[in-house]
Amino acid sequence: MAQLTYREAVAEGIAQEMRRDNNVVFLGEDIAAAGGVFKATVGLFEEFGEKRVIDTPISENAILGAAMGAAMTGLKPIAEIMFSDFLAVCWDMVVNEIAKARYMTNGQVKVPLVIRTANGGGSRFGAQHSQSVENWAMAVPGIKVVAPSNPSDVKGLLAAAIRDPDPVLFFEHKSLYAMKGEVPNGEHVLELGKASVLRQGDDATIVALAAMVPRAVKAAEILATKGIEVTVVDVRSLVPLDTQTILAETVKTGRLFTVEENPRLCGWGSEISSIVTEECFYDLDAPVIRITTPHVPLPSSDNLEDATIPTVERIVETILKNMG
Amino acid sequence: MSENMGNKVSLELYRTQLLARYFEQRASDLFLENLVKGTNHLALGQEAVAAGFGVAMNKSDYTYCTYRGHTHTLVRGAPVAPMLGELMGRECGILGGKGGSMHLTSVEHGAMGSYAIIGAQLCIALGSAWSAQYLGTDQVTTVFFGDGTTNIGTFHEALNMAAVWKLPVVFVCENNLYMEYTPIGKVTAVEHPGADRASAYGLDSIIVDGNDADAVYHAAQDAYARARAGDGPSLIECKTYRHQGHSRADPGKYRPKEEVEAWFARDPISMYRLRMMENGFTDEDLTEMETEIQNTIDEATEVAKLSPVPSLDIIDKDVWADGGSAWRN
Structure with a gap:
């Protein structure tokens, strides 16, 4: 390595x-x-x-x-x-x-x-x-x-x-x-279309992509200190999409949260939410929740941009609020 | 008739123009019979350009054309029945019925596609010229486009990059005087939409009579020699004229009667036939060739008409290299 x-x-x-x-x-x-x-x-x-x-x-x-x-x-x-x-x-x-x-x-x-x-x-x-x-x-x-x-x-x-x-x-x-x-040292080649499960918990599943992945992992660590154990799935590839892993990890916990930087409308989380709702509705304990950027162009100033893109705190708060 | 080189080229230029003309006439007829659906952008009147370049280039060369690309694809050697079959949306179509009139392609003949978004193909043509340069082959890329294309950004991006990289590519502007329904002069800052832009990219300003297959052929030969010598791209403006409107939806009524008559009097095929007669070909020779090519088109038409519509099974085929369309597991 x-x-x-x-x-x-x-x-x-x-x-x-x-x-x-x-x-x-x-x-x-x-x-x-x-x-x-x-x-x-x-x-x-x-x-x-x-x-x-x-x-x-x-x-x-x-x-x-x-x-x-x-x-x-x-x-x-x-x-x-x-x-x-x-x-x-x-x-x-x-x-x-x-x-x-x-x-x-x-x-x-x-x-x-x-x-x-x-x-x-x-x-x-x-x-x-x-x-x-x-x-x-x-x-x-x-x-x-x-x-x-x-x-x-x-x-x-x-x-x-x-x-x-x-x-x-x-x-x-x-x-x-x-x-x-x-x-890894030497030749390193992965397979496209395989999500990776970074952490496993019993209470909820987070599906995230790119920069939202480390934030989701951090949020999971904070939630663990509060007694909530969360699975984190790194999607890695939207096309092809590893729906098998996403569905399987959602069924295990019964709760799915997607975390994306896309603006609210038609972000990739909505497609995953739709697939999960159609294909494992009766395994869900709660509605799928999408954590996204609001439907605005991104502002520039530090405090404005930070309040726009999903943060660790927002992920934690959203999950806590929806765990019921 | 003598069998010298000049005569061989003349015969090939005449034959190629006839093939293009009869194909377009048949496409037009089949559209009126409701056997060709969608739209058709015919190159009737402009055949000398496709023929002149098509005859001058090597079989291994690459070509790109526009949605008005039936003739440019045909002159590369694409078979007639699958070409007509594609216009008719039949199983025998050269694209299996998936592409239609505006996307005719025959990779095995070097016809790398017909592109329906104005200007895109100029940029894509850079790529095959680049690969030929990189791999050290002697292949030249020819890309055809209309006068209207000279006002879109991709034209300028492509010309600049081709010149900077000294790519073996020939840009052929078919100036038929109208950008769809609008006279090109009304929307263009310079008189000659192609040639007047050449100097911006360090290229010679070249204007050719696009209704004279010999003139086109010689201009093409010069450009190909330059490209194969490693001296870079050329931009050639061929002045020509559509016999019909822009597409099937357009009767072309915006064009002055006198202008239309003057250009019909300069029909490339009638002019070429006269020249061949002056050069010693007999009416009998030429009529024989005309009948033979018309028969080829007639036979291909029957083959295409007998072909079934495509199987619905192909809808989800060939999105990906594995032959399928799966986006999930």
């Missing part, structure tokens, strides 16, 4: 796959010589050179278009969209082109690529650089959606995404980049 930060695990995951496969190429804005604006790709340019690690102009459509065309003709591109908010600039490429090409052409066109992007709030960047947009991606058939919560998952899931024959949108959480954690 090695101690790596979340951002170092990004570079490690990419490097592992670039060493293994010469057709893996990487492009994006400021990703090469500068090592990325979040310093998540430091060292790649030096190791793999300008032919494989390429700085692009500020042209998000051209970045994703080039990645798509290259994927269609034999390469395995990794494209970075610097902030996930900027996916709105090139959403046509994601939704109409990359996600649909295989289906529309009856399987003729293949698009094995990864779009990496920095997602989520907590950095005081304001409403256009802080959104959590994984729920947008989840609503589109044809693209896989992954969002790791710790350095080990970053490396293992990124490697899996690069090896996957389908397009994957890989949401890194910008407030987690400094997080340290144990990462």
Whole structure:
């Protein structure tokens, strides 16, 4: 095991796959010589050179278009969209082109690529650089959606995404980049579509994603001191979605709380709530409760942003209030 | 008739234009018979562009086109019956009935797709040019688009990146003078929507008579030589004209009568036929070719008409590489 930060695990995951496969190429804005604006790709340019690690102009459509065309003709591109908010600039490429090409052409066109992007709030960047947009991606058939919560998952899931024959949108959480954690030495590859159960309790189940995972774990620790034992499930991948684990862990406790950064309407928690309600209603002791960001654009100031995104305290209070 | 190289190319250009013309006429007829559903964006009148480039390129090259892409796909060698079958939504369709008129694709022929969101394909075309450059093949990518596309951001993103990366890609602007229903001049800051933008990306300003298959063919040859030599992209504006409206919903009444008549008098296929007669081909030679191609279209039409509608089983196939559509376990 090695101690790596979340951002170092990004570079490690990419490097592992670039060493293994010469057709893996990487492009994006400021990703090469500068090592990325979040310093998540430091060292790649030096190791793999300008032919494989390429700085692009500020042209998000051209970045994703080039990645798509290259994927269609034999390469395995990794494209970075610097902030996930900027996916709105090139959403046509994601939704109409990359996600649909295989289906529309009856399987003729293949698009094995990864779009990496920095997602989520907590950095005081304001409403256009802080959104959590994984729920947008989840609503589109044809693209896989992954969002790791710790350095080990970053490396293992990124490697899996690069090896996957389908397009994957890989949401890194910008407030987690400094997080340290144990990462296995040597080749590390996980499986997409497997949730991970981080903690088990008898009283309630929390399902969380990305930066909400460490907060859910912390909340569970506090609840344990109050005599409430909580299971914490890290979803890790919204598409494919590990409904088996989510349903099984919900049935065991009879209570489900989802914790997400998405704004209130149509966040991924609503889909999970809907699945659980349809498929294990009679195993529930209480309604499924969604803990979300309110339906507002994210404000910038410390105290405003902190009061907007779900906090450990809010998770604890919400669960206490609803345990009855 | 002599069998020299020039004649071979002429014959191929004429044959290819006829195939495109007869295919589009049949697509139009089948639409009127209610056998083609949805919409159709026909390239009647614009066949010389697809033919000129199609004949000049190598089989292994890549092409991308727009929703007005029947002819560009056909000229790559995509088989006629599956092409008509796709327009008719039949099982034999080249996309199994899943794509329709606006998405015709034949990867095995290098026809990498027809794209229905204006400008997207210019960016995607960068990718196959990039992979050819990266892998060291001599493949060139050609991407077709209309005059209206020159006003969307993706056009400029793609031109810039292609120039910076010196990609082997040829951008072909088919200027048919109308952005859907609006004259292109009314909504564009420059007179020549493609050529006048070329200098912004360090490229030569090239305008070609898009109704003259020979002129298109020679311009294509120059651009392909440049691309294969590693000298980067080209932008070629081909001036041409639709014989019909933008799509089936559009009778095209906004176009002045005199303008329409002048362009019909410059029909690419009639002009090419005359040129071939001047160059020693006989009426008999050409009529024989015309009959043969018409027969090909007729036979393919019958095959497509006899094909059943697609099985409902394919609805949940091919979202993913594993052949399925599962999003959960």
